[in-house]
Amino acid sequence: MKKPWLACVLNIVLPGVGYIYVGNRVVFGILLFISNLIVWTSSVSLSEFSNSAIGIMVISGIVMIIAFAYDGYKDAQETNLHLK
Secondary structure: OOOHHHHHHHHHHOOOHHHHHHOOOHHHHHHHHHHHHHHHHHHHHOOOOOHHHHHHHHHHHHHHHHHHHHHHHHHHHHHHHHHO
């Protein structure tokens, strides 16, 4: 049995890892993790953005992380229903 709360926390801390933990969408989780890593490493080097652009990136990133955390939680719940 997978723990939905753990999938949620993993997707908050490292987006994509919650999907890898659940095991249903492993390739999607790996691609999400890699793309998130690329975005964060490239955003560190792009310091010439305006404050409003950086604010929009941060807000959209937070919304994306929350959405993936919720989806990972629901994915773990559905996986548990099929295992019973």
